[in-house]
Amino acid sequence: MNSFQTTFGSLQDYEKGGIEIVADNPMYYAFSNIFEVANQSAPYEKVAVAVNLGYVIEAVRLEGQSGWYAAPHDEFAIVMDGEVEVHFIKLADPAAAYTDDSKGSIPLAAQPAGTPMGRVVARRGHQVLLPEGAAYRFTAHSVGVMLIQTMDGPATVHKWGQICLK
Amino acid sequence: MSTAESIEVQASAPSNQTGYRSFTLGGFSFSRDEYFARVSWMAKGQQMSHSMSADAFLRAMMRDVAWGFFYGWVNFDPVIGTRNHYGTVDMYAGSYYPAYRDSGLDHMENFDSRLMMATFKAILDDWTNEGFDPFAAPEEAGDGWHGKKNGNNRAAIERAREACHRMPGLPGDASLRSDANGFPINRAFADVPQDAPEVYAEPGFEAEVSAFNLFAFLSRSDVTWNPSVTSVCGRSLACPTTEEYILPIKHGNDRVEWFVQLSDQIEWEIEDKHTGSPRAKVLMKAGDVAAMPADIRHQGFARKRSMLLVWENATPNLPELYESGQLKPWPVEF
Numbered sequence: 001m002n003s004f005q006t007t008f009g010s011l012q013d014y015e016k017g018g019i020e021i022v023a024d025n026p027m028y029y030a031f032s033n034i035f036e037v038a039n040q041s042a043p044y045e046k047v048a049v050a051v052n053l054g055y056v057i058e059a060v061r062l063e064g065q066s067g068w069y070a071a072p073h074d075e076f077a078i079v080m081d082g083e084v085e086v087h088f089i090k091l092a093d094p095a096a097a098y099t100d101d102s103k104g105s106i107p108l109a110a111q112p113a114g115t116p117m118g119r120v121v122a123r124r125g126h127q128v129l130l131p132e133g134a135a136y137r138f139t140a141h142s143v144g145v146m147l148i149q150t151m152d153g154p155a156t157v158h159k160w161g162q163i164c165l166k
Numbered sequence: 167m168s169t170a171e172s173i174e175v176q177a178s179a180p181s182n183q184t185g186y187r188s189f190t191l192g193g194f195s196f197s198r199d200e201y202f203a204r205v206s207w208m209a210k211g212q213q214m215s216h217s218m219s220a221d222a223f224l225r226a227m228m229r230d231v232a233w234g235f236f237y238g239w240v241n242f243d244p245v246i247g248t249r250n251h252y253g254t255v256d257m258y259a260g261s262y263y264p265a266y267r268d269s270g271l272d273h274m275e276n277f278d279s280r281l282m283m284a285t286f287k288a289i290l291d292d293w294t295n296e297g298f299d300p301f302a303a304p305e306e307a308g309d310g311w312h313g314k315k316n317g318n319n320r321a322a323i324e325r326a327r328e329a330c331h332r333m334p335g336l337p338g339d340a341s342l343r344s345d346a347n348g349f350p351i352n353r354a355f356a357d358v359p360q361d362a363p364e365v366y367a368e369p370g371f372e373a374e375v376s377a378f379n380l381f382a383f384l385s386r387s388d389v390t391w392n393p394s395v396t397s398v399c400g401r402s403l404a405c406p407t408t409e410e411y412i413l414p415i416k417h418g419n420d421r422v423e424w425f426v427q428l429s430d431q432i433e434w435e436i437e438d439k440h441t442g443s444p445r446a447k448v449l450m451k452a453g454d455v456a457a458m459p460a461d462i463r464h465q466g467f468a469r470k471r472s473m474l475l476v477w478e479n480a481t482p483n484l485p486e487l488y489e490s491g492q493l494k495p496w497p498v499e500f
Binding site (some may be wrong): 004005006007008009014015016017018019020021022023024025026027028029030031032033034035036049050051052053055057059073074075076078080088090115116117118119120121122123124125126127128129131134147149150151158160161164 | 332333336353354355356357358359361362363364365366367368371374375376377378379380381382396397398399400401402404422423424426427428429430431436443444445446447448449450451452453454455456457458459470471475477479481484493495496497498499500
């Protein structure tokens with residue numbers, strides 16, 4: 001009989017670790033917990049939990065329906081809790097959504113013109129490609145959490161002082 | 167001993183006592199016996215040597231080879247290790263151990279990466295016996311590491327690191343793992359759901375509307391402490407891995423890297439990169455995110471096999487930017 005139990009976190013059930021300092025500053029580790037972050041976030045608020053010279057990983061609270069986004073580069077979503085449906089549209093005019101210099105997820109004012117590409121229903125542990133040149137929108141019928149690997153963009157929220165151990 | 171690339175690896179004939187070959191790389195000598203691997207060098211006119219248990223040495227060397235010397239420093243233990251300069255590699259003994267360095271008893275040499283890789287692969291090949299897998303967790307590694315030379319385990323040590331171009335499962339990209347292609351679910355992840363995401367792609371968009379079960383993918387990893395690449399956003403690489411027991415090396419960073427604990431927990435011992443002096447211990451549980459600053463070395467301890475997302479920035483000039491002080495060793499200030 002298998003005696004191992006794999007522990008994943010969720011919005012309702014997570015334990016946060018911590019830092020024992022010997023000779024250091026906790027700020028250097030920017031230590032946070034994505035479930036704690038999402039518990040304090042508005043739906044689809046894209047909170048940076050990791051940043052590396054223009055690239056970010058965002059923790060996003062899934063709840064209801066998001067607006068439409070697009071990016072001039074690939075992005076990736078990993079569902080960490082709950083379920084989400086992602087709808088995709090191939091942009092008819094990418095230049096209307098972003099410029100060549102744009103980075104990160106660009107919020108769109110409305111559903112863009114283009115060709116429906118399909119949809120994905122993803123649950124915990126599933127990774128979804130958010131492809132370059134496509135618009136996408138999230139729908140979640142209950143609350144959940146996902147990570148997004150992307151670039152630091154206009155929708156990225158930096159609130160390190162609120163989310164990190166001090 | 168000559169490799170396919172005509173790089174001359176300096177190797178002795180097999181020992182008539184143990185069956186193992188000894189190797190020379192510049193001023194370093196490598197030998198092993200029934201229990202121990204030994205690295206020797208000259209300093210201040212005297213012969214210096216350092217011994218490790220052969221299993222620990224092989225586990226460390228396995229990672230250094232599989233990772234292509236990785237980002238920055240790969241410390242086999244507090245005394246010996248390598249530093250990657252991306253084309254050349256330093257081998258050192260005592261250079262980041264104050265008692266040796268301050269006494270002038272350390273030794274460091276820079277080698278062409280191809281020569282060092284060929285030498286390390288030859289050592290791994292000769293010193294890894296049948297019945298020992300230096301990539302595996304203790305319960306799966308086998309007990310054949312000790313004793314006189316007994317065959318080899320090339321199937322284990324020649325595993326290639328899996329790296330996607332965009333995302334596994336896309337046409338022409340890395341394969342997903344399954345029973346059929348030799349990746350059964352690991353015993354420690356038998357309870358991880360294997361369900362697939364529901365993908366409904368319109369005709370013509372099958373190569374863009376795509377998703378896969380990352381946790382199921384990781385549950386089928388047959389190695390420990392060996393990151394794969396599962397998504398690429400510019401220079402940003404998601405490198406998840408499964409971790410059990412102790413990271414066989416202490417990784418010294420030449421850039422900031424980030425950890426996202428996807429399941430279970432890992433304790434990280436953090437030391438100063440240049441001296442090994444303790445700085446902190448970081449306990450990460452499922453959902454925790456932490457940076458590993460550019461001026462530390464770290465070693466992880468996982469009591470149960472866990473899933474860790476290592477997030478790297480592969481921008482080529484990063485080591486110089488940190489080394490010159492143009493970038494601070496920590497990622498954010500608040």
